[in-house]
Amino acid sequence: MRLLRPAARHAGAVLVCGLALTACGAVPPTGSPATAGPSGGSSPSGTVSPAHRWPDTLVTDPGVVSVAARGVPRGEGGTLPDDVNGDGYPDAVIISERADADVFLTVLYGSANGLNPERRTVVTPLNWVVWQGGTSWRYRRPDTADLDGDGFADIPILIGAQGDVPAVRVLWGGPGGPVAGGLSPALPVPDPGRTTYDWPATGDFDGDGRADLAFGQQGATSQADGGYAVLHGPFGRDGGWRDTVTRVLGNVSWVAADTIAPGRATGLVAHRGDDGEQTGGFHLPTLSGGQAHPFGPGNAVAFGDFDGDGLRDLAVGDDGGRNNEPGYETLGATHAVTLHYGRAPGVPVPIPVPGIRGKLTAADFDGDGRDDLALQTGDHVELRVNGLTETRDLGTFRCPRGTGLISRAVAVRAGDYDRDGRAELLVNCWANWTGQDPKRWWVWDPDGPGLAFDTTGFTS
Ligand SMILES: [Ca+2]
Ligand SMILES: [Ca+2]
Numbered sequence: 001m002r003l004l005r006p007a008a009r010h011a012g013a014v015l016v017c018g019l020a021l022t023a024c025g026a027v028p029p030t031g032s033p034a035t036a037g038p039s040g041g042s043s044p045s046g047t048v049s050p051a052h053r054w055p056d057t058l059v060t061d062p063g064v065v066s067v068a069a070r071g072v073p074r075g076e077g078g079t080l081p082d083d084v085n086g087d088g089y090p091d092a093v094i095i096s097e098r099a100d101a102d103v104f105l106t107v108l109y110g111s112a113n114g115l116n117p118e119r120r121t122v123v124t125p126l127n128w129v130v131w132q133g134g135t136s137w138r139y140r141r142p143d144t145a146d147l148d149g150d151g152f153a154d155i156p157i158l159i160g161a162q163g164d165v166p167a168v169r170v171l172w173g174g175p176g177g178p179v180a181g182g183l184s185p186a187l188p189v190p191d192p193g194r195t196t197y198d199w200p201a202t203g204d205f206d207g208d209g210r211a212d213l214a215f216g217q218q219g220a221t222s223q224a225d226g227g228y229a230v231l232h233g234p235f236g237r238d239g240g241w242r243d244t245v246t247r248v249l250g251n252v253s254w255v256a257a258d259t260i261a262p263g264r265a266t267g268l269v270a271h272r273g274d275d276g277e278q279t280g281g282f283h284l285p286t287l288s289g290g291q292a293h294p295f296g297p298g299n300a301v302a303f304g305d306f307d308g309d310g311l312r313d314l315a316v317g318d319d320g321g322r323n324n325e326p327g328y329e330t331l332g333a334t335h336a337v338t339l340h341y342g343r344a345p346g347v348p349v350p351i352p353v354p355g356i357r358g359k360l361t362a363a364d365f366d367g368d369g370r371d372d373l374a375l376q377t378g379d380h381v382e383l384r385v386n387g388l389t390e391t392r393d394l395g396t397f398r399c400p401r402g403t404g405l406i407s408r409a410v411a412v413r414a415g416d417y418d419r420d421g422r423a424e425l426l427v428n429c430w431a432n433w434t435g436q437d438p439k440r441w442w443v444w445d446p447d448g449p450g451l452a453f454d455t456t457g458f459t460s
């Protein structure tokens, strides 16, 4: 039994079996790795059982979301993996709430002046719900990528009927952002009951220039059967995709990916499940090479180039999750960020950070060519800069007035939304000690005034 948050991850894991009993039954042993074709994986060598396909209703049901846009700059297409309207500026996708606690997606559009909530698209589920699986530090999802290769970043979302198994669909980007009806059929994720209720990770995992989607897969009959599945792009608007690769790694519950960049295959973290405690996982710098470096414990992960040598590094930290098993006070608690540098992946370098919790967010906030790390200590968000050797306290974020107690600042995601070479940080300000409260937001810009906004009134 866990004492503290996060509760959502494990609750979601339990729910997988609770709601999808058929998907928790026996599943043929998976290869390592194995490939299934776009027929849905019914080939003899495939690992996708037709018995575990999504319900057909999820494929055919139209009119799932409404879309309301205002002030969206019109783009012509580009190459950035997070440019939803293709105007050359990265965009931020967040999950947020209205006053009535309705959960919806908002695309905030970048510009020369950065993010501005007056330039946005609000995507609201109709009779379905946007799944909120995942704990607070992974709340940066949904990720984006140009899944169909048309020059506009797309948004895979996890959505489904209340109480049903959610499906992954793609909300397609376009010159004016997402539009009504611009939603793919349900993607044929292998063994959805085994695939955790976390959102998929975007990447180009085979380095072919086409964006792919990765999913963590829990073991069907034991933890040892856990692993990951990758659906390779390009993805068609009819729901088609190139092929599926699965791999068994043992006790894997969820995945996190590096950022997409031209000319390199995207790295992946396949993380073990947990019962509220800190666990570890496997770092796969490339999937095609097959090498999986074990790491941990630490439930918060972030990729970056922290020493500026051009190689990708992995930061692992304590997200604050605990349970009340005997010894919980100390077991698995590193109270540190541990760096796994690309130049020496087998030599972890711990950096003590007393009071660390929450997620890690990496970006180059000061523009020196080295990625920096935003992390939480207590109620504060702080930056580690200059190769993570220097600490810069950003303080407690101020949120819109009149919203009651503001207690926690949660760094959600970062990007260079104004393209001045220095990243901005998007922070969610909780007014609730006990759980996610994604209504109040703050954009921290190292070069300019902060911007606060509240999604409570985002009806359009
Ligand atoms: Ca854009
Ligand atoms: Ca696209």
Ligand SMILES: [Ca+2]
Binding pocket: 203, 204, 205, 206, 207, 208, 209, 210, 211, 212, 232, 233
């Ligand atoms: Ca690819």
Ligand SMILES: [Ca+2]
Binding pocket: 363, 364, 365, 366, 367, 368, 369, 370, 371, 372, 385, 386
């Ligand atoms: Ca930097």
